[in-house]
Amino acid sequence: MAITGAIINVVEHDFQNFFRYKWWLVGLISMNLADLFIMAVVYNYMVGAAVTSVYKNYFTFFAPGLAVTGLFASAFMIGREINMEMRREVHHYMLSLPMTRAQLAIGRVLSGGLRGMLYMSPLLLTCFIFVGFPSILQFLAIIAILFLLALGISGLSIAIAVSTTSLEKFITARGLVYYTLFFCSSVFYPLSLIQDLGRDGKFPAILVSFAEINPLSGASDMIRSFLIGYPAFNFNMVLNVLIFSVVFTLSAAFAYIKIIQRK
Amino acid sequence: MRAIWFVSQIALFGLIASRMINMSEVPDYFRYYVGGLSVMTLYSAAMFIGFDLYEEAEHGVFEYMLSLPVSRRQLVLGRSIGGGLRAFIYVGPLIGVSLYVIGAISPLNFLVSLLALFLFAFGVSGMSITLAVIIKSSDRFDVLMGVLDALIVRLSTAMYPIGIVQMANPFYGEIANFNPITYAADMFRWGTGIESMTLANPLLPLMGIIMFFGFFTLVGVVIYDKRIEGGGWQ
Numbered sequence: 001m002a003i004t005g006a007i008i009n010v011v012e013h014d015f016q017n018f019f020r021y022k023w024w025l026v027g028l029i030s031m032n033l034a035d036l037f038i039m040a041v042v043y044n045y046m047v048g049a050a051v052t053s054v055y056k057n058y059f060t061f062f063a064p065g066l067a068v069t070g071l072f073a074s075a076f077m078i079g080r081e082i083n084m085e086m087r088r089e090v091h092h093y094m095l096s097l098p099m100t101r102a103q104l105a106i107g108r109v110l111s112g113g114l115r116g117m118l119y120m121s122p123l124l125l126t127c128f129i130f131v132g133f134p135s136i137l138q139f140l141a142i143i144a145i146l147f148l149l150a151l152g153i154s155g156l157s158i159a160i161a162v163s164t165t166s167l168e169k170f171i172t173a174r175g176l177v178y179y180t181l182f183f184c185s186s187v188f189y190p191l192s193l194i195q196d197l198g199r200d201g202k203f204p205a206i207l208v209s210f211a212e213i214n215p216l217s218g219a220s221d222m223i224r225s226f227l228i229g230y231p232a233f234n235f236n237m238v239l240n241v242l243i244f245s246v247v248f249t250l251s252a253a254f255a256y257i258k259i260i261q262r263k
Numbered sequence: 264m265r266a267i268w269f270v271s272q273i274a275l276f277g278l279i280a281s282r283m284i285n286m287s288e289v290p291d292y293f294r295y296y297v298g299g300l301s302v303m304t305l306y307s308a309a310m311f312i313g314f315d316l317y318e319e320a321e322h323g324v325f326e327y328m329l330s331l332p333v334s335r336r337q338l339v340l341g342r343s344i345g346g347g348l349r350a351f352i353y354v355g356p357l358i359g360v361s362l363y364v365i366g367a368i369s370p371l372n373f374l375v376s377l378l379a380l381f382l383f384a385f386g387v388s389g390m391s392i393t394l395a396v397i398i399k400s401s402d403r404f405d406v407l408m409g410v411l412d413a414l415i416v417r418l419s420t421a422m423y424p425i426g427i428v429q430m431a432n433p434f435y436g437e438i439a440n441f442n443p444i445t446y447a448a449d450m451f452r453w454g455t456g457i458e459s460m461t462l463a464n465p466l467l468p469l470m471g472i473i474m475f476f477g478f479f480t481l482v483g484v485v486i487y488d489k490r491i492e493g494g495g496w497q
Contacts, residue, residue, distance in 0.1 A: 023402045027409025034413035042423050042431040046292075048285035175267040183275030193282045203278065 006099035010107025011114060017081055018115045025074075025119065032070050032123060036063060050193055054230050063127040064223035065187035068149070068216050070123040072181070075116025075150045076174065078108065079157025082256075083170045086162065091260045101261065105253040112154025117147055131227045138226040145241050149219045152245035155252030162259040185216040191231070215244035269357050272300050273364060289424060291457075294365050298452040299421035301361040302380070305354045306416070306444055309384045310408060312346030313391035317401040329491065339392060339487040343480055346388030351381060365455045372465075376454020379469050382476040383447040389479035396490040419444035446471035 018025075036059070043058040055061040085091050094104060124146070128134070134142060160177065164170040182188070184207050191211060198208035211217055218240035225233040277300070281293035289295055319325045328338065391408075398404045418435055419442040420428065429436030439445050446468035453465045 023406040024409075027406045027413075030410045031413040034417045038414075038417040038435060039422065042417075042428055042435065045427045045431045046284050046288045046423060048283060050283055172267070179267060179271035179275070183271055183279070188276065189279050189283050193279055197279060197282060207275075 006103040007107040007110065009099070010104060011111040014078065014081070014108065014111030015115065018077070018111075018118075021077070028073060029070070029119075029122070032066055033126075035069075036066050036126070040066075050190060054190070055224075055228055060131050060228060061190070061224070062188070063131050064227065065220045067120055067124040067127050067223065068146075068220045069182065069187055071116045071120035071146055071150055071219075072153050072178075072216065074119035075112050075153040076157040076178075078112030078115065078154050079161035079170070079174065081161075082108065082158055083161035083164060083167060086260065087165075087167065095260060101257040102253070105256040108158060108256060109151060109154050109249055109252055112157065113147060113150035116150035116153060117143075120146065120150075127223070127227070134226045142223055142226060145219055145222055145238060148245040149215055149241050152215060152241070152248040155245075155248030155250075158252040159248060159255045162255050180210075181214060181216055184211045185214040185220065186211065187216050187220050191217055191221065213240050215241045266357065269300065269304050269360070273297055273360070288427060294457050295424070295452070296422065297361050297364045298455060298457050299448045301354065301358050302383075302444060302448045302451055303416055303421050304357055305350060305380060305384055305447070306387055307412065308353045309347055309350035309387035310391045310412070311350070312342065312388045313395035313404060313408070314401075315346075316392065316395045317404065321401075335488045335491060336484050339389075339484045340480065342392055343385050343389040343483060346391065347381065347385035350384045350388065362455065365457060369454075369456055372456070373454040375465070375469070376450045379450040379454075379472045380447060383443060383450075383472050386443060386472065386476035386479045389476070389483040393479055393483040393486050396487050399490070415442060415444055418442060419448060421445075421448045441471075443472060443475040446475070 040059040040062040043062070047058045051058055051061055082091075085094065095101070097104065099107075124142075133139075156177065157174070160173045161170060164173055184194070186194075194203060194208055194211045197203035198205055218237040221231050222233065222237040222241075225231055225237070277293050277296045281291075281296065284292040316325070319328065331338070333341070394407060395404055398407065416422070418428075418438045420439060421444050425436065425439055425445065428439045449468040450465060450472065453468075
């Protein structure tokens, strides 16, 4: 009970911090909604058969991707806070708290993931309203996969945060991770387009493979398969997210414990 | 960070998204997008001057600036031009990358479009300074910049042609028609030969940019003059 209590305390602390950025969140959500209700609506009139023949229009295609984008951006925020704590040496205070290092690390990863889920909820609801509602089982599967993804993203951001010594390095590393994961995925365009470019020799094979195993592709395509029926659901979508989540949750917890003790 | 964003937008998003676009709507979306991207980057870089004002206010540099033997008018003009110029220097190499990707240019048209982009960058800096001194709260300014960036970029021709925007939603089209980013993107594409077929008369966007620059420089001076005194920076 005490173990869970300590973790809950860490989660509560991080949620209070999260709500301190309410204005930042307003800006972020307005950007997400502008992407959906302006950019995607205009793209409806520009996209070719690759999208319209399978998905009704670009808006329908993009709405699930947007929920995943929002989840990524908000779950990643925990890394910025931890990086700031390291620079301002607040982590000494965190280490002095009456809880084990493992509880502290698990609490941080968990809170990052939960915050991502909270932020993403209205975007996912918007997606359901405009694209269609899943069955109960599908809904539970979507939530479970997105939660695993959020944990993995939170872990990834913590791993980057504790491995970088300055804000500039953290922001640069975050930029690299952000844009590679976003643009080499099926969030903005169907995976088949990236594969076609690869086959034509216009896109490096390594990036095509990366897009295929990218957890953002897996999560977006799984939501699409449930709501739109395409691409067909396959177990690899779940597996990619699961592997990403396990690897980064564990490595983040390990890195957090080891690195903050050393500094 | 912005350079990473710019390069990944060209090499990843631009390349893949151009494959998704119907060729009959936009014949060469890749080149079209790269042209718009340069203007989006210039806009973001020029907007940054507002954040500098908050940092100066926080560190007390603002009071020092006010104590200098220059008039308020000279101060705001200098800051607008400085903000625009440094944005231009910063984005210059990225524009060079765009030119390499876009290809052939007409030197005269390009010089005219470059002049328009200079004025655009000064105007954006003036707008950023004006908003910063009106709001006087870094949190609110941060949010407003996020919202403004989301709306002003997406409701412009930076990412899609005006005809498509109007077709998608006439209201969006109306806003895009009176958007400085539209003017700058159209001018840059005209200068690089991308939009020479659709933009027969570059005078209209050029006038739009001059008016935008003039408005935010003049209004900026007046507002700066009125709001600068008395502290109250949060």
